[in-house]
Amino acid sequence: MSIQPFDETEATKTADEIVGKVQYVNRISEQAYKSIQEALKKSLEKSRVVVPVADPSRVILRATTVQMLLDGLREHVGPSSYLTLIRRWGEEIGISFGHILIETFKQKKRLPKTYKTILVVWAIFDSSARWGDIKINQFDETKGTAEVKITRNFLTTGYEYDIHRHCPFFEGYIQGVTTQAFMEWARWFNSVYSTSVRPLLCDSIAELQHEESCIFRIKFKAEGLKAACDRLVESFKAHDNRKWEESLRLSREGLETALKDKVGFTGKRFDFIRALRTFSEAAKTLANQDQAVEFYSLASKAIDHKLERKISSEDSYRIAVFTRRFITELEKTPLTREQKAQLKTLIKTT
Incomplete structure (x- = not known):
């Protein structure tokens, strides 16, 4: 059909x-x-x-x-x-x-x-x-x-x-x-x-x-954050296909890509949690920083096989849903060119 x-x-x-x-x-x-x-x-x-x-x-x-x-x-x-x-x-x-x-x-x-x-x-x-x-x-x-x-x-x-x-x-x-x-x-x-x-x-x-x-x-x-959303769509697709680890990996990439693209960061070395804290402190508008750290850490442990339990459907779905909320909040956070330049410098040096 x-x-x-x-x-x-x-x-x-x-x-x-x-x-x-x-x-x-x-x-x-x-x-x-x-x-x-x-x-x-x-x-x-x-x-x-x-x-x-x-x-x-x-x-x-x-x-x-x-x-x-x-x-x-x-x-x-x-x-x-x-x-x-x-x-x-x-x-x-x-x-x-x-x-x-x-x-x-x-x-x-x-x-x-x-x-x-x-x-x-x-x-x-x-x-x-x-x-x-x-x-x-x-x-x-x-x-x-x-x-x-x-x-x-x-x-x-x-x-x-x-x-x-x-x-x-x-x-x-x-x-x-x-x-x-x-x-x-x-x-x-x-x-x-x-x-x-x-x-x-x-x-x-x-x-x-x-x-x-x-x-x-x-x-x-x-x-605006198209690449991050592309990964998020694939994360939901992986979840629907019961590929929990792949879904978590794609959600984690979505979180990283969203933050990188928001500030225009192009460097190879990128510490998401440090960058997130730097961004949150500078922008003073990111409400879900703690939850982002929690979910990012959970996804990383699961992907690195360091989680003390089996990865579940709930894990992959909750993190995918949160990633959507996180991307939306970043999209709504206004940044001037000067702020972006300052953030890129700060993130590189943290």
């Missing part, structure tokens, strides 16, 4: 063909709730808060139960830390679904013609999963802008005040879905048609809060 391209006018029909009218509702909603529950469980365990779920991988929570868990966590860690945490969860879950979405298209040999087509199908899927009524109000590839409207958002339904308290989850989620899906789709599209569609990434997203809806305005920009 040859690849069949489709546009947004065929989105609903394609979604039905891909998974089935009833099946994709249940499959996606179960996966989404499972992801949220697992993230909640890990965080709450660290905070010593009891989770009232015996086996979260087999339970679909009511929206009100999710809200109660999130409200409890928000009260425990404080509003400021909570916003950062829930946005990160959203981004990680979005990256995961963005990858699954494009892989599903590939398996079914249905190739979206445009970025907007991807957004429309995503909106259909997550609306069917009862996350809310999601509409793509506007998408302009030339201007790099989009607007997503969500009514009956499952995270706001039922609240009488401060109804948007959990909406940073959707900010992260939309960023993760679009950046990952667009990255993988552009490379697939270019390989099929021998074209050079520019990969886009979510540069910023902000919510306009309304009483009856949530409107998210998104700005996209062209992907």
Whole structure:
């Protein structure tokens, strides 16, 4: 069967063909709730808060139960830390679904013609999963802008005040879905048609809060760290093929390449951890430095066969997802020519 391209006018029909009218509702909603529950469980365990779920991988929570868990966590860690945490969860879950979405298209040999087509199908899927009524109000590839409207958002339904308290989850989620899906789709599209569609990434997203809806305005920009993203795409592919060590190696290369290319470093000797600390201290904006060191070290130990346990699927997937977040954060970190020159000098001498 040859690849069949489709546009947004065929989105609903394609979604039905891909998974089935009833099946994709249940499959996606179960996966989404499972992801949220697992993230909640890990965080709450660290905070010593009891989770009232015996086996979260087999339970679909009511929206009100999710809200109660999130409200409890928000009260425990404080509003400021909570916003950062829930946005990160959203981004990680979005990256995961963005990858699954494009892989599903590939398996079914249905190739979206445009970025907007991807957004429309995503909106259909997550609306069917009862996350809310999601509409793509506007998408302009030339201007790099989009607007997503969500009514009956499952995270706001039922609240009488401060109804948007959990909406940073959707900010992260939309960023993760679009950046990952667009990255993988552009490379697939270019390989099929021998074209050079520019990969886009979510540069910023902000919510306009309304009483009856949530409107998210998104700005996209062209992907800058292409070589790092190339390795990341291959890392996800290796993971899907159950090649955990290869996936880890490619993710590690993605981390290294992203940092090198961000500062324009071309030398042969490159100590990623020292360079990262130098960059973070100079740029003063890199929020995930400690996690980058942790995952880079884990990948290195696994590749060098110094890990005291077997490499797992979870290892390769978590590091691939983190690498996507790391590349995105670097893309958003502004550097002047002077800063780049200073950083190159500092990295060479560390």
